[in-house]
Amino acid sequence: MQWPPHDTYASAPLCPSAPAVYLDASFSRMPMRLSRYFLPVMRDTPAEAQIVSHRLMLRAGMIRQQAAGIYVWLPLGLRVLKKIEQVVREEQNRAGAVEILMPTIQSADLWRESGRYEAYGAEMLRIQDRHERAMLFGPTAEEVVTDVFRAFVKSYRDLPLNLYNIQWKFRDEVRPRFGVMRGREFLMKDAYSFDLDEAGARAAYNRMFVAYLNTFARLGLKAIPMRADTGPIGGDLSHEFIILAETGESQVFCDRDLVDMAAPGDVDFYGDLQPIVDARTTLYAATDDMHDAAEFEKRVPESRRLSARGIEVGHIFYFGEKYSKPMKANVMGPDGQEKPVHMGSYGIGVSRLVGGVIEASHDEAGIIWPESIAPFDIAVVNLKAGDANADAAAEQAYAALTKAGRDPLLDDTDARPGTKFSTMDLIGAPYQLIIGPKGLEKGVVEIKTRKTGAREELSLEAALNRLSAA
RNA sequence: CGGGGUGUAGCUCAGCCUGGUAGAGCAUCAGCUUUGGGAGCUGAGGGUCGCGAGUUCGAAUCCCGCCGCCCCGACCA
Numbered sequence: 132m133q134w135p136p137h138d139t140y141a142s143a144p145l146c147p148s149a150p151a152v153y154l155d156a157s158f159s160r161m162p163m164r165l166s167r168y169f170l171p172v173m174r175d176t177p178a179e180a181q182i183v184s185h186r187l188m189l190r191a192g193m194i195r196q197q198a199a200g201i202y203v204w205l206p207l208g209l210r211v212l213k214k215i216e217q218v219v220r221e222e223q224n225r226a227g228a229v230e231i232l233m234p235t236i237q238s239a240d241l242w243r244e245s246g247r248y249e250a251y252g253a254e255m256l257r258i259q260d261r262h263e264r265a266m267l268f269g270p271t272a273e274e275v276v277t278d279v280f281r282a283f284v285k286s287y288r289d290l291p292l293n294l295y296n297i298q299w300k301f302r303d304e305v306r307p308r309f310g311v312m313r314g315r316e317f318l319m320k321d322a323y324s325f326d327l328d329e330a331g332a333r334a335a336y337n338r339m340f341v342a343y344l345n346t347f348a349r350l351g352l353k354a355i356p357m358r359a360d361t362g363p364i365g366g367d368l369s370h371e372f373i374i375l376a377e378t379g380e381s382q383v384f385c386d387r388d389l390v391d392m393a394a395p396g397d398v399d400f401y402g403d404l405q406p407i408v409d410a411r412t413t414l415y416a417a418t419d420d421m422h423d424a425a426e427f428e429k430r431v432p433e434s435r436r437l438s439a440r441g442i443e444v445g446h447i448f449y450f451g452e453k454y455s456k457p458m459k460a461n462v463m464g465p466d467g468q469e470k471p472v473h474m475g476s477y478g479i480g481v482s483r484l485v486g487g488v489i490e491a492s493h494d495e496a497g498i499i500w501p502e503s504i505a506p507f508d509i510a511v512v513n514l515k516a517g518d519a520n521a522d523a524a525a526e527q528a529y530a531a532l533t534k535a536g537r538d539p540l541l542d543d544t545d546a547r548p549g550t551k552f553s554t555m556d557l558i559g560a561p562y563q564l565i566i567g568p569k570g571l572e573k574g575v576v577e578i579k580t581r582k583t584g585a586r587e588e589l590s591l592e593a594a595l596n597r598l599s600a601a
Numbered sequence: 602c603g604g605g606g607u608g609u610a611g612c613u614c615a616g617c618c619u620g621g622u623a624g625a626g627c628a629u630c631a632g633c634u635u636u637g638g639g640a641g642c643u644g645a646g647g648g649u650c651g652c653g654a655g656u657u658c659g660a661a662u663c664c665c666g667c668c669g670c671c672c673c674g675a676c677c678a
Contacts (some may be wrong), residue, residue, distance in 0.1 A: 174627065174639065175612045179671055199670070253602095254677080271678090305602065305676065312678095319678065371678090380677085446678060480678040514637060549638040556638090567637055577637090 162533045164541040169206050172554055182378045184489035185310030187498050191558045200307025200315030210506035215484050218349050219320045226342035226400050228293040228322050233275045239265035241274040244458050254302045268301040273454050276323045281460035287327045291335055295322030312486040322477040332473040336368050336449050337404040339477040341395050343372050343445050348394030351501025355389045357416040368449035376490035379440030384427050385416035387435040442487045449475040498559030499582050507540035510560040514567030516545045524566045535599035
């Protein structure tokens with residue numbers, strides 16, 4: 132096939148209707164008009180979906196199941212996924228972690244070194260390449276990152292180091308369910324810290340702990356760190372971050388005071404983070420497998436005892452020399468002695484969070500996105516496409532909001548008003564700017580706040596000022 | 602992996618028990634009428650009834666095998 136000359140691409144806009152300024156690979160801003168978009172919403176609820184996030188993601192045209200626990204991400208879902216990914220990335224970077232990208236397909240040999248090739252059960256998807264070499268679709272990446280580390284880092288002077296990646300993983304769950312909340316293929320942020328000793332590792336752990344608080348807060352979630360099982364390693368350095376939702380997978384118990392504890396926000400990640408961590412780990416909080424009813428009642432006054440369902444959205448873990456020792460990831464210490472590096476790993480289920488956010492934020496009509504990750508932040512609804520006044524006002528609004536750096540979706544289709552309202556409520560943009568001929572005759576448009584349902588009539592100019600400023 | 606379901610039009614489902622030419626609503630397309638919270642009328646298109654092998658004159662329906670998907674449990678980011 133003959134490819135067009137390169138400058139054909141260079142000169143042609145990727146989408147004829149979209150000025151170059153629209154293009155943004157991070158999806159942080161990509162205004163769209165519905166007539167040119169792909170938004171296959173469904174009125175009926177597919178029978179296979181049981182929980183609300185799964186139902187709403189299917190109905191809103193965010194995903195399509197391709198096989199059990201494996202999904203196609205449709206445009207609307209992909210936008211949210213990318214926006215969550217970007218929030219996670221920014222907070223990892225802020226906490227000093229450095230992004231890499233590791234392969235999805237890994238060599239079995241690495242896993243034999245750590246001993247996990249045999250230890251990992253049927254959840255690991257084992258595959259063979261054409262040379263009959265044993266490969267696998269990575270369920271996690273400790274081995275790969277340890278291999279990277281040992282190849283390049285030899286001295287304590289290069290520590291601390293935290294490498295993370297955001298990559299698709301595969302775990303061949305016996306029973307995938309809850310849509311993307313427990314798929315087999317899932318997008319995960321996994322970070323790996325490397326330190327000279329346990330004290331250094333604890334500081335690394337605290338940085339991720341705080342980064343997680345900030346990350347989930349930016350996603351509009353109240354995430355509570357709960358002590359998790361540390362397994363054979365022991366110690367107190369493992370926490371699951373749990374969001375509360377009625378459909379949560381596990382029962383959790385905690386002190387109510389933890390629920391509304393504010394995120395730390397701007398902190399010095401290389402200062403002392405221990406007080407921040409302590410403030411959130413001294414109060415009682417446990418998942419059912421770690422729960423101690425007697426201790427719960429002893430430590431938490433009855434009025435503050437909270438028993439609820441929770442969804443795990445993050446997990447941080449210190450595991451010391453578990454991988455560095457068998458894989459010989461050693462560093463030279465200041466004392467001239469070579470020793471295995473101390474490691475920790477820190478996961479966030481990025482694709483799971485899409486479902487998790489919906490579980491935590493929806494109503495009968497559909498999804499209610501937090502502004503930070505909404506696929507579109509403003510839905511501009513032209514109630515009567517084809518009406519000259521409505522068209523002009525809607526186009527003006529769309530252009531102004533785009534220019535103001537917002538991320539609007541313009542519904543310029545000729546569907547009926549009721550259909551438009553239902554669709555926009557379903558896909559959950561935080562604000563709807565409703566423009567119709569009747570309002571324009573009176574000189575007003577309407578702003579509807581999705582979360583509260585509050586509507587306000589005001590002039591187009593005032594509406595644009597308000598929505599541009601946010 | 603144990604237990605229980607289910608598979609019929611894009612979606613939700615009826616028909617299966619008791620075998621006899623494939624159905625409804627929504628969606629799609631055309632036309633007309635409508636137009637501020639999922640419109641109405643008329644017409645049209647759309648299905649190897651999951652796959653395979655049986656029984657039978659005849660199978661969506663009965664028998665056997667396989668596969669997919671869902672739910673409960675165990676397991677899990």
